[in-house]
Amino acid sequence: MATSAMAEMKKLFEFIRVVGRLKSLKRTGWVNAGVKDPETVSGHMYRMAMLSFIIDEKRDHVSRDQCIKLALVHDLAESIVGDITPFEGITVEEKHRREKEAMENIAKLVSNTVGNELLDLWNEYEKQLTKEAQFVKDLDKFDMIMQAFEYEEAENKPGRLQDFFNSVEGKFKTETVKTWVDYLKEERIRNN
Template sequence: MENKSNSAYNFTKLLEFFHIVENLKKTKRTGWINHNIKNPESISDHMYRMSILALLLNDDNLDKNKCIKMAVVHDLAEGIVGDIVPNEGVTKEEKNRRETEAMQYICKELLENSLQSQEIFSLWQEYENGETMEAKFVKDLDKFEMILQAFEYEKSDKKDLTEFFESTKGKFNHPLIKSWVEELYLKRQI
């Protein structure tokens, strides 16, 4: 007899999960919409580039594969709750409650609490808690990817997006990301 981790998922539930992932592809990031960016990135665009950036990790103290996986799932709940930004009047506690409920629904209901869903939930929870070295690194990646995108939109859309840079100033911890941030700031001055 097969165990749950190797058995076929209920395809109706799996299809609903696939649609949630599709929402990540279709949902544009709120911060860019609020700044009238012509062609704003989607949530999945952001997650994808973070994953690629995590591939560049060269730090023996961190589990690179875990960082890549964490980058892939860190915004998965937004496929249900949307991209909630700080200035929308939703408290951090309320945002966390909504995202936790979304992740529980995805992992327990749709993915039927399989080993894979347990891994997804665990990675997401680790990221949210931000206490491990890997979670701290991925949080740095999250902020860096945002300012990298802001830099690109400043050039393409001729906008001043200084507030995105200001919101992250002094908040980076990992040496690799800090070096990227310094280089980006230099490029931004040119």
């Protein structure tokens, strides 16, 4: 294998390893809440991608494929910086700076075309530039409260993770996800 091909292969394998870190990175919010065996960042991103997959593009006025891509990229920087929560004493600006730097480093591990797309997707999500980014942001919040509900059920401790529900109250923007949130609230009441 030629030297340049070896260098490209080395970068590709570094990308594979970086992405793979998300498979074992536990979500900080659940760790801090004392959840036994908390989900990983990749598990969270996977469910968000699957929720994006079931979007009704005509009803929701968004591109399903774009939402899937955004869901798969939105937390990619955490493979380098970790899952930083608002309770860790790091400013929003510093968190953004660290994640941007991480994304720029990740983008260098793949072709320019793919790297630029990863950066564009991350920026689109971070800046909430499109309807798709806003929809995926709602999916992010919804997945969190759905996961909280599932943990409460598994532990047989209704209401234990109420703080997670409180943190997103009134913050959903998209009608489809608002409908899901309303149903989840009703389901939670039925299970108490």
